Amino acid sequence: MAERARLLLLGGTGEAAALARRLAGDARIETITSLAGRTRTPAALPGRVRVGGFGGAAGLAAYLANEKIDLLIDATHPYAARMPHAAAEACVRTGVPRVRLLRPTWVRAPGDRWIAAGDLAAAAAALPGLAHRVFLTTGQRDLPAFAPLTEIWFLIRLIEPPADRLPLTQCQVLLDRGPFRAEDESALMRAHRIEAVVSKNSGGEATYGKIAAARALGLPVLMIERPAQPSGETVASIENCIAWIAAQRN
Numbered sequence: 001m002a003e004r005a006r007l008l009l010l011g012g013t014g015e016a017a018a019l020a021r022r023l024a025g026d027a028r029i030e031t032i033t034s035l036a037g038r039t040r041t042p043a044a045l046p047g048r049v050r051v052g053g054f055g056g057a058a059g060l061a062a063y064l065a066n067e068k069i070d071l072l073i074d075a076t077h078p079y080a081a082r083m084p085h086a087a088a089e090a091c092v093r094t095g096v097p098r099v100r101l102l103r104p105t106w107v108r109a110p111g112d113r114w115i116a117a118g119d120l121a122a123a124a125a126a127l128p129g130l131a132h133r134v135f136l137t138t139g140q141r142d143l144p145a146f147a148p149l150t151e152i153w154f155l156i157r158l159i160e161p162p163a164d165r166l167p168l169t170q171c172q173v174l175l176d177r178g179p180f181r182a183e184d185e186s187a188l189m190r191a192h193r194i195e196a197v198v199s200k201n202s203g204g205e206a207t208y209g210k211i212a213a214a215r216a217l218g219l220p221v222l223m224i225e226r227p228a229q230p231s232g233e234t235v236a237s238i239e240n241c242i243a244w245i246a247a248q249r250n
């Protein structure tokens with residue numbers, strides 16, 4: 001490995017941004033953060049940033065070789081279903097060491113009324129009969145699964161205004177970027193007379209407020225399970241990522 005290692009950081013999460021900021025002060029690492037390009041105004045990041053898909057595992061393998069990448073950290077969101085697998089395959093092909101940074105899941109606490117849903121369709125199927133007013137926090141791309149539920153009113157929270165008309169019959173859109181405090185989430189849910197929450201098990205602090213608020217209000221949470229992850233080394237924190245980088249360099 002060269003004196004200054006080139007690191008490709010697959011991002012799109014708060015952890016990836018925090019890791020990029022941590023590595024910005026390390027002269028021995030050159031970090032390139034990669035974003036899918038879903039957010040039109042992503043938060044500012046230090047170091048080099050590239051935007052857009054690579055074209056599957058083959059495209060990423062070519063990028064790793066062309067850019068002479070030494071290390072890859074996959075810090076994509078726990079619900080990014082394709083990128084982690086493409087990264088695993090591309091790194092096997094090219095021999096680039098890879099680690100997955102994956103937040104631990106939230107764990108059910110006493111008083112939680114979670115209902116496990118295998119996927120978005122299962123969550124949508126469980127809603128009729130459970131609630132008429134639902135706080136749906138899964139993200140804009142996941143809304144079509146709920147389109148058939150014309151009798152249910154949804155409160156949707158998005159980071160930026162939707163580019164297209166939303167596929168829901170009855171909904172209100174809130175624009176906001178986390179972190180969200182439990183007290184504020186509780187007040188929001190009360191104000192909108194929310195009866196159930198639909199959430200991914202994203203883990204981390206930034207969006208846990210709605211889970212704590214649902215518990216406090218006694219509301220059910222339809223918790224969508226995480227997609228399968230590729231095998232390989234996984235770390236749960238930024239500190240462990242930094243330690244992994246150090247170990248690769250020795």
Ligand SMILES: NC(=O)c1ccc[n+]([C@@H]2O[C@H](COP(=O)([O-])OP(=O)(O)OC[C@H]3O[C@@H](n4cnc5c(N)ncnc54)[C@H](OP(=O)(O)O)[C@@H]3O)[C@@H](O)[C@H]2O)c1
Pocket residue numbers: 010011012013034035036038051052053054055056057059060075076077079080081082083084086138139200
């Ligand atoms: N899914 C969520 O709930 C969620 C929530 C918050 C943030 N995000 C972030 O949003 C991005 C897209 O999420 P997704 O659910 O669409 O993931 P995905 O299903 O794994 O990705 C779909 C495609 O988008 C491209 N892509 C994804 N992440 C990329 C990255 N960091 N850099 C370059 N290209 C990337 C890849 O295209 P090619 O095949 O062409 O390479 C990938 O095949 C991810 O970076 C993720 O971290 C997702």
